[in-house]
Amino acid sequence: MYQVKEAFYTLQGEGAQAGRASVFCRFSGCNLWSGREVDRTTAKCTFCDTDFIGTNGINGGKFATAEALAQHIAALWPAPTGSEKPKATPYVVFTGGEPLLQLDAALIATLHSNGFEVAVETNGTLAPPPGIDWLCVSPKGNNPLAVTHGDELKLVYPQADAPPEQFSSLDFDHFFLQPMDLAPLNQDKTTVAETTAYCMANPQWRLSLQMHKLAGFD
Numbered sequence: 001m002y003q004v005k006e007a008f009y010t011l012q013g014e015g016a017q018a019g020r021a022s023v024f025c026r027f028s029g030c031n032l033w034s035g036r037e038v039d040r041t042t043a044k045c046t047f048c049d050t051d052f053i054g055t056n057g058i059n060g061g062k063f064a065t066a067e068a069l070a071q072h073i074a075a076l077w078p079a080p081t082g083s084e085k086p087k088a089t090p091y092v093v094f095t096g097g098e099p100l101l102q103l104d105a106a107l108i109a110t111l112h113s114n115g116f117e118v119a120v121e122t123n124g125t126l127a128p129p130p131g132i133d134w135l136c137v138s139p140k141g142n143n144p145l146a147v148t149h150g151d152e153l154k155l156v157y158p159q160a161d162a163p164p165e166q167f168s169s170l171d172f173d174h175f176f177l178q179p180m181d182l183a184p185l186n187q188d189k190t191t192v193a194e195t196t197a198y199c200m201a202n203p204q205w206r207l208s209l210q211m212h213k214l215a216g217f218d
């Protein structure tokens with residue numbers, strides 16, 4: 001049984017695939033926070049910007065089989081217009097919550113047979129199933145990484161117990177710093193300026209601004 005908080009069609013707002021049309025499938029639950037505000041300060045991850053409790057969001061629900069969830073996701077991809085190049089490959093981003101608590105090889109394989117490329121946003125503490133096409137790892141504080149290679153490493157900045165230097169030698173193709181965006185300092189200019197300064201001083205790292213928040217598309 002897969003538990004999905006919400007699923008929606010949008011553009012990827014972050015990282016190297018920013019701007020790409022994507023179905024987002026947000027799984028319920030996380031291994032680093034209960035999702036309840038009363039637990040936030042004592043959680044293993046304290047700065048989450050997301051509600052991932054339950055299955056009550058848009059297109060959320062419980063899905064008994066990989067086929068059922070894959071059909072649900074495929075129905076959110078737009079029908080081809082005829083003017084598109086065939087290489088506009090359908091793309092699904094599994095996030096959460098922590099998607100690696102639920103994503104399995106069967107669901108990935110079913111999506112592949114429906115023509116999808118499969119991307120994952122993970123905190124990196126759990127081993128991924130085989131078949132993921134784009135793996136984004138976003139380390140959280142001093143929680144040990146189970147994943148040390150992938151396509152992009154996208155670090156929320158700053159984190160006192162997770163400085164970028166700690167990750168710069170890992171085996172990723174892209175390295176991003178994403179300014180921490182958390183109430184009451186949402187889109188805080190100082191945080192963005194500090195992140196910019198770090199990228200300018202350390203050109204291995206690129207800036208990732210959360211485009212969906214800036215443009216307001218989800």
Ligand SMILES: C[S@@+](CC[C@H](N)C(=O)[O-])C[C@H]1O[C@@H](n2cnc3c(N)ncnc32)[C@H](O)[C@@H]1O
Pocket residue numbers: 030047048049050095096097098099121122123124137138154155156178179180181182
């Ligand atoms: C909500 S998380 C879900 C996926 C997974 N649990 C993870 O942490 O990577 C999705 C992305 O949002 C980032 N994120 C979470 N809270 C954030 C915040 N307050 N500011 C900026 N990025 C944030 C995460 O680091 C991750 O890259």
Ligand SMILES: Nc1nc2[nH]cc(C(=O)O)c2c(=O)[nH]1
Pocket residue numbers: 010011012013014024050095096121212218
């Ligand atoms: N548009 C959009 N892009 C995103 N990239 C990562 C997100 C996430 O919450 O995992 C996210 C999200 O929530 N919305």
Ligand code: SF4
Pocket residue numbers: 030031032033045046047048049050052096097098123140
């Ligand atoms: S690990 Fe990801 S989903 Fe879990 S609390 Fe942190 S940012 Fe949110």
Ligand SMILES: [Mg+2]
Pocket residue numbers: 049050
């Ligand atoms: Mg988000």
